[in-house]
Amino acid sequence: MITLDTVWSAQSQQRVYRKLLEAFSFPGRAVRLTQEASAENAALHALAVLCDKAITLADLSDQINGSDWARLGAKRAPAGKADLVLAGGEGLPAGEDWSPRLGDVYQPHLGATVILCGRSVTSGPLQLALTGPGIQDQACVSVDGFDPAWFEARGQWVGQYPMGVDCILCDHHHAIALPRTTTLSTTTLNTANELAQLPGAV
Amino acid sequence: MVDSNTPVLDRSQWAAALLKVPAEDVVSLAESLTKRYSAAYQTVPQAGLGLMGFRDSVMGEPFYLGEIPLSVAQVRLTDEEGQAHGGAAQVMADDAGLASAIAVCDAVLAAELPGCEQVRVLVEQGGGQNANDAKVRRAMLDRTRVSFSLMNHADDQEQAG
Numbered sequence: 047m048i049t050l051d052t053v054w055s056a057q058s059q060q061r062v063y064r065k066l067l068e069a070f071s072f073p074g075r076a077v078r079l080t081q082e083a084s085a086e087n088a089a090l091h092a093l094a095v096l097c098d099k100a101i102t103l104a105d106l107s108d109q110i111n112g113s114d115w116a117r118l119g120a121k122r123a124p125a126g127k128a129d130l131v132l133a134g135g136e137g138l139p140a141g142e143d144w145s146p147r148l149g150d151v152y153q154p155h156l157g158a159t160v161i162l163c164g165r166s167v168t169s170g171p172l173q174l175a176l177t178g179p180g181i182q183d184q185a186c187v188s189v190d191g192f193d194p195a196w197f198e199a200r201g202q203w204v205g206q207y208p209m210g211v212d213c214i215l216c217d218h219h220h221a222i223a224l225p226r227t228t229t230l231s232t233t234t235l236n237t238a239n240e241l242a243q244l245p246g247a248v
Numbered sequence: 249m250v251d252s253n254t255p256v257l258d259r260s261q262w263a264a265a266l267l268k269v270p271a272e273d274v275v276s277l278a279e280s281l282t283k284r285y286s287a288a289y290q291t292v293p294q295a296g297l298g299l300m301g302f303r304d305s306v307m308g309e310p311f312y313l314g315e316i317p318l319s320v321a322q323v324r325l326t327d328e329e330g331q332a333h334g335g336a337a338q339v340m341a342d343d344a345g346l347a348s349a350i351a352v353c354d355a356v357l358a359a360e361l362p363g364c365e366q367v368r369v370l371v372e373q374g375g376g377q378n379a380n381d382a383k384v385r386r387a388m389l390d391r392t393r394v395s396f397s398l399m400n401h402a403d404d405q406e407q408a409g
Contacts, residue, residue, distance in 0.1 A: 047279050048287045048323065049347060116322075190297050 053094050054085045054117055069214070071224035074176045075167050076152045078221045081175035087134060088216040089163050092117055096159070106139050109163065128158060135164035135192035135215070138199060145203060146211050153183060154208035157226065160200075161214045164191030167222045171235045178228040187222060188244035189215060194232050201230070257375045260360060263337045265374030266350045270382075271343070275371060278349035281356050281363045285325040290334065293321035293351075295344040315339050318348035325355045333359040 052058050058081070065077040079088040089109065094117075097103060101122035103110075110118070125131050125139065129148050138144065151158035164170075170190025174197070177184050192215065198246060204210035205228075210226035224230065257265060266274050272375025298318035303310050319346060322336040337347045357367040 047275075047282055047345070047352075050289055050292065054289075054292045113288075113290075116290050119291060205293055 047165070051086065052081065055093055058091070059095045062095045066092060066095060066214070066221070066223070069221055070180075070212070070225055072180050072185045073178065073223055073225055073228045074174070074181060076187075076222050078220050079216075080219045086228075087163070087218045088221050089161055092161060092214055092216065092221060093130070093132065095122075099150070101130060102128045103130045103132065105132045107132070109135040122183050131158050131160045133149065133160065133162055135162040135196060137193045145199075148203055148206075148209045148211065150209060154210070157209060157211050159212045159214065160194060161216060162192060163216050164189060166190040166217045167215050167220050168217070173233040173235060175231045175233070176224070177227050181228070188235075189222075191217070194234065197230055197232050200224070250296045257371060259354070261375065261378075262354055262357060262371050263339050263350050265371045265378055266327060266337075267339050267341060267346075267372045268377040270376035271346050271349075274353065275349045275368055277344065277370065278352040281352055281367075282325075284363060285327055287352065287375070288324050288326075289348075290322040290324050290336075290363055291320070293319070293344040293346070295342050317342035318346050321347040321351040321365040322350045323348065323361075325352065325361070327361060333361065 062079050065079055069075060069077045079091040080086065083207060093103070093110070097118040097120040099119045099121075101120045103118065103120040104123055104125040104127075106125055115122075120130070123129075125144065125146060127147055129147075135141065145167050146158035146160055147156060148158075165187050167187070169188050172190075172192055172194060174187045175184055176187065198214060200211065207226060210227055213224040215222050215224065292368035296318060297315045300313045300316050302313040303308055317340060318338065319341050320336075320338050322334070325333045325335065327333070331353045333352070335351045335358060337354055339347050339350060341347065353367045353370070355361075357364045357371065
C-alpha cells in the first residue's frame with residue numbers, strides 16, 4: 047500500500063543488528079551495513095536498529111533530516127546526556143571539556159554510544175592499532191576522515207573502566223566498532239609510499 | 249444501514265468504528281485512496297503488545313491489567329495541490345497493515361478529501377455496531393445489579409412479626 051525505504055524494514059534491521067553484534071564481538075572488523083544500491087548510509091542503518099521511543103539521541107552535525115527523526119522515534123537530548131551521539135569524524139565539537147555520558151561505576155551501561163561518520167573505515171592515512179577482548183594479538187585498521195583528536199578524547203573517556211563510551215565508526219557502507227574495552231593507538235601515515243603499502247591500496 | 253439521524257462520530261472514535269468493519273473492506277478502500285494521493289509514513293508502523301494500565305477502585309493504586317495487542321501507524325497524504333494531510337491510528341489489533349489503512353482513512357475523512365464519503369459510510373457502519381455492543385453490555389450490567397434495600401425491608405418485617 048505505502049512503501050517504506052528498506053532501512054526501516056524489519057528484515058533489514060535484523061540483518062544490521064547481527065552485523066553490529068559481529069562488529070562489537072570483533073573490534074576493528076569492518077562489517078557492511080548497507081545493501082547494494084542503497085541510498086541510505088551505514089550510520090542511518092545503525093540508528094534505525096538502535097533507536098526507539100525510549101532512546102535519546104544527539105545529532106551534533108545535523109545529519110538527520112526531519113522525516114528520519116520522526117521515523118527513528120528517538121527523543122532529542124543534549125550531547126552530554128544522550129544515550130546515542132551522532133557526529134562527524136572531522137573534529138571534536140566546539141567547546142572545552144565536552145564529554146558524552148560516561149555512566150558511573152554502579153551503572154556503567156549508561157555510558158553513551160558514539161557514532162562517528164568519516165570517509166572510510168577500510169583505508170586511509172590514519173592507522174589504528176587495536177588490542178583487547180575479541181582481538182587476536184593486534185588488529186590494524188586504516189581509516190580516513192577521522193580527526194585523531196576523537197581517539198585522544200576517547201582514551202580519556204574510557205580511562206576509568208567500566209565507565210566510558212562505545213564507538214561505532216562509519217563510512218557510507220561499512221562500520222567498525224570500538225567497545226570501551228579496546229585499547230587503541232594511532233599513527234598517521236604521511237607519505238605516498240606509506241599509503242601505497244596499505245592493504246588494498248591501488 | 250446508514251441512518252440520517254445517526255449522530256456524526258467524533259474523530260477520536262473513528263478508529264474504533266473502523267475496527268468493527270471487516271478488515272478487508274478497510275484495507276481495500278485505503279489502497280484505492282492511496283492511489284489518488286502521494287502517501288508516505290510519518291513514523292514506522294508497528295504492531296506489538298502494550299501494557300494496559302488501570303487503577304483499583306478502592307485505593308486508586310495504579311496497576312497493569314494485562315497485555316493488549318497494539319498497532320500504531322501515522323501517515324501523510326499529499327494532494328494534487330501539494331497540501332499535506334496527516335492521519336494516525338492506534339488500534340487494539342495485531343496488524344500494522346490494518347492500522348496503516350485506518351490511518352489513511354483518518355487522514356482522508358479529517359481533511360474531507362475526495363473519497364471521504366466512502367470512509368464516512370464505513371465509520372458510521374462501525375459506529376452503529378459499537379453503539380449496539382454498548383447497549384448489550386449495559387443491559388448485561390443492569391441484570392447483575394442487586395437491590396439491597398429489599399433485604400433490609402425483609403429483616404424489618406421479620407422483627408415486626
